Amino acid sequence: MSRPIDRRLLAATEPLRAAASAGAFAAALPVLAFAPRGDRHPVLVLPGLGATDLSTGTLRRWLRSLGYPVVGWELGRNRGPTQEVVDELPRLLARLHAQHGSPVSIVGQSLGGIYARRLALRAPAQVRQVITLGSPFAASRPEPGSPAARVFERYRPLHSTRRLSTSRTPLRRALPMPSTSIYSRWDGVVPWRACLQETGPTSENIAVRASHLGMGLDPAVLWVVADRLAQPADAWRPFRRPTRLGLGVLFPDD
Secondary structure, three states: OOOOOOHHHHHHOHHHHHHHHHHHHHHHHHHHOOOOOOOOOOEEEEOOOOOOHHHHHHHHHHHHHOOOOEEOOOOOOOOOOEHHHHHHHHHHHHHHHHHHOOOEEEEEEOHHHHHHHHHHHHOHHHEEEEEEEOOOOOOOOOOOOOHHHHHHHHHHHHEOOOOOOOOOOOOOOOOOOOEEEEEEOOOOOOOHHHHOOOOEOOEEEEEEOOOOOOOOOOHHHHHHHHHHHOOOOOOOOOOOOOOHHHHHHHOOOO
C-alpha cells in the first residue's frame, strides 16, 4: 500500500490534474477506439454537485460513439436533492425505461452517483446497473470543512425533506443489480474510502489514478465504464484489468 497523499495538496491541484486528464483523453483516443461495446441499451448520466450536463458532455458523447442511446439529466445545475430532483429523476428513469423497453444503466459522478444508487433502490426493475465515479455514498454526510461540504451547505435551504428512495438500506450495501464504484486515492474533493461499497458477486470497487473533477475525462475511467456497460445483462462478471494495448499502466497496482 502506498503512503497516503496530503489531502490539502490534492485539493489544491484538482483543477490542474483535471486539465491533465483532458489532455490524456485526447492522447488516448486511438486506444479508446478499441473499448468494449455491448448491446445498445439506454444510459442515463448524472452530474456532480454544483455541475450541469456540460460537465458530463465528453463522457456522453464518447458513449454515444460506442452506440449507446445516452441522455443527461436535463435539470440544470445540480444543487443537491431539491424538490425538482426528487420529483423529476424517477420520472425521467421511468420514461427511458418505457421508451426503450429495457432497464437503464445509470452512470453518476460524485453526488450524481448517490442519486443513481437511490434510484436503483427505488425502482430496481428499471435499472440494469449502476456505475459511480468518485461518489461518497458510504459517508453519512459530507466531510466537515471540505469543499464539497461547503457547497452542499450553501444549497441546503433548497433541499427537499423527501428522498429519492425511502429504503433504509445503507447505500454502501450491495445493490440488487450489478454495481461498480470507481474511486481514486488521488481524489482531492471527497475521501476515497467513502466511495467503497460492500463487494459481492455483482458489486465491485475499481481504483484509478484520476482527480475528482477529471474522472469524466480520464482514459482509465472511460475504459472501465465502457467495459461495464458491455457486460451482458444476464452474465455480468467483475472487471479485469486490461493487459493489451498497454492499458494496464493506466491503473494503480493496489
